[in-house]
Amino acid sequence: MTICYWGTYDRGYPRNRILIDGLRGSGVEVRECHYALWGGPAEKLRRARGGWFHPFLLARWAWAYASLSGKFLTARKPDFLFVGYSGHFDVFPAWCLSRIRRVPLIFDAFLSLYDSLVLDRDAVRKRGPKAWFLFRVDRWSCRLADRVLLDTQAHREFFCREFGIPRDKFWVLPIGADDRVFRPSPPRQTNGQTYTVLHFGRYIPLHGLETVVQAAALLERSGEAYRFLLVGDGEERVRIETLVRELGVRSVEFLDSQPPERLAAILREADLCLGIFGRTDKASRVVPNKVYEAMAAQRPVITGDSPAARELLQDNEDCLLCERGNPVALAGAIRRMRRDPLFSRKLAEGGRRSFEKQAAPGVLGTRVAQRVASWKGSRAHLA
Numbered sequence: 001m002t003i004c005y006w007g008t009y010d011r012g013y014p015r016n017r018i019l020i021d022g023l024r025g026s027g028v029e030v031r032e033c034h035y036a037l038w039g040g041p042a043e044k045l046r047r048a049r050g051g052w053f054h055p056f057l058l059a060r061w062a063w064a065y066a067s068l069s070g071k072f073l074t075a076r077k078p079d080f081l082f083v084g085y086s087g088h089f090d091v092f093p094a095w096c097l098s099r100i101r102r103v104p105l106i107f108d109a110f111l112s113l114y115d116s117l118v119l120d121r122d123a124v125r126k127r128g129p130k131a132w133f134l135f136r137v138d139r140w141s142c143r144l145a146d147r148v149l150l151d152t153q154a155h156r157e158f159f160c161r162e163f164g165i166p167r168d169k170f171w172v173l174p175i176g177a178d179d180r181v182f183r184p185s186p187p188r189q190t191n192g193q194t195y196t197v198l199h200f201g202r203y204i205p206l207h208g209l210e211t212v213v214q215a216a217a218l219l220e221r222s223g224e225a226y227r228f229l230l231v232g233d234g235e236e237r238v239r240i241e242t243l244v245r246e247l248g249v250r251s252v253e254f255l256d257s258q259p260p261e262r263l264a265a266i267l268r269e270a271d272l273c274l275g276i277f278g279r280t281d282k283a284s285r286v287v288p289n290k291v292y293e294a295m296a297a298q299r300p301v302i303t304g305d306s307p308a309a310r311e312l313l314q315d316n317e318d319c320l321l322c323e324r325g326n327p328v329a330l331a332g333a334i335r336r337m338r339r340d341p342l343f344s345r346k347l348a349e350g351g352r353r354s355f356e357k358q359a360a361p362g363v364l365g366t367r368v369a370q371r372v373a374s375w376k377g378s379r380a381h382l383a
Contacts, residue, residue: 001373002029002078004103006094008037008064009084014289015110016084018176022365031078033071035064065093072097079103080372083145085110091141098146106372107145110175111286112159114138120282121205121235139163147375149368151175152308154285171371174312176359177292181260184298184352185268187345194227195338198270198299200263201290203234208277208304210243214327215334217247226334228252231266267297272337272344275303279325287312291319292359295351300344302333312358318350 003023009016011034023030037060072081081098083090085108098105114134117123124130142148142165149171150156156170188196197216201207209230216228228251230240237254244252258266267273273294276283284306294301295318303309304324315321320337323329337344357363 001027001080001369001376002031002076003080003082003106003372004031004033004072004075004078005082005084006033006068006072006097007083007087007090008035008068009087009090010038011036013085014178014293015108015175018178018361018364019084019108019173019368021178021180022176022361022363023369024365025362026365026369028365028369031075033068033075035068037061037064061089065090069093069097073100077101077103079376081105083107086113088113088137088141091144095144104146104376105144106147106149107141108149109138109142109145109159110149110151111155111282112138112162115158115162115282120280123235135163139165142169145169147171149173152285152287153311154306154308158285171368173364173367174287174359175289175292176361176364177289177296177355178260179296179355179360181264182267182293182296183264184296187341187348188269188271194225195272196227196229196270197272197274197334198229198231198267199274199290200231200258200266201234201276201288202232202257203236203240205236206276206278206280206283206286207236208279208283208325209236209240211277211325211327211330212274213240213243213247213249213252215330216251217249218327218331219334220249220251222335224335224338226251226338229255229266229270231255231258231263233257263293264297267294267299270299272334273299273301275301275309275319277304277322277324277326277330283324284308292355295319295355295359298348298352300337300347301351302330302337314350314354317347318354319347 020030081094081103083094091107095105118126118131148169151174153172156172159165160167199212219226233256275291276288285308287308291301291303301319302322305321309321313319320333322333
């Protein structure tokens with residue numbers, strides 16, 4: 001089976017790396033047809049706030065799609081055309097190409113642009129023309145694709161309800177983690193070192209970092225020594241740094257974004273990893289990559305309780321779930337993990353087992369390959 005992985009997708013984003021590696025590991029021939037249109041998430045956010053219709057960007061877009069189309073039309077015909085994340089705009093030319101060459105189109109939507117930029121991050125005014133435009137990009141990119149990938153059942157229910165898409169169009173696939181980088185290691189030997197609580201990510205609203213900072217302040221006032229290490233960068237970092245200063249919290253340290261290999265090394269030196277604690281609707285629909293990376297590295301995890309978390313995680317077995325947006329509850333959960341090392345180790349080991357069972361790249365690649373093969377067979381039978 002051959003899949004053409006097509007578009008302006010972010011090659012460095014974990015969703016794409018994991019899926020491509022997983023498919024190849026399951027025996028699928030994956031041919032990448034890629035054009036680096038975007039400089040990264042920060043540029044996309046700037047464009048969302050500023051405007052996509054700048055002449056220079058439109059010219060780049062036109063050249064990207066002309067180049068990608070030429071490569072696809074002149075290459076050997078694949079069995080499937082696959083649009084990688086975040087390829088919501090890519091679906092429209094991809095649909096034309098898929099119909100020209102008569103191959104099914106699969107789209108890894110992963111998330112909603114409208115949800116992320118309008119409802120969750122407030123980067124685009126809800127009742128403005130950009131919001132209207134993003135809503136229709138989400139709806140029609142999913143309608144045009146033959147099958148659409150999402151990361152949780154909660155996200156599938158949102159897409160069906162919000163955009164009127166039939167449930168059977170969606171396949172649910174967790175984001176997972178790269179187990180070649182994030183590997184299990186034994187519990188950290190503290191040797192008198194301060195207990196380290198790690199959070200890493202892009203400083204977006206659904207992470208709920210204000211809850212982490214407030215929990216750190218509560219623990220600091222209790223007289224116990226903790227070290228909170230926040231790794232990453234993003235739109236809310238200045239606000240979080242300001243909150244740390246306003247609360248006078250001395251136990252919080254900031255570190256800029258790190259490459260995956262360095263991040264894995266930092267993870268191995270942490271006693272505990274934190275997921276997301278935001279109270280936005282989107283936070284209730286996702287289990288982020290950081291949670292799976294910590295599980296892959298066999299580190300204990302606390303993350304916010306949500307419908308998505310309940311789908312894929314087991315409270316008190318492979319993680320500890322905590323009320324989102326509640327710093328008192330989070331402080332109590334962190335204190336419990338520190339005071340009960342046997343429980344912490346149980347969660348770390350359970351997390352690794354759960355990761356191997358449902359979120360390792362090989363597992364995810366096999367699941368997609370099997371679904372694609374089964375769907376291809378049913379289509380051939382119907383034809």
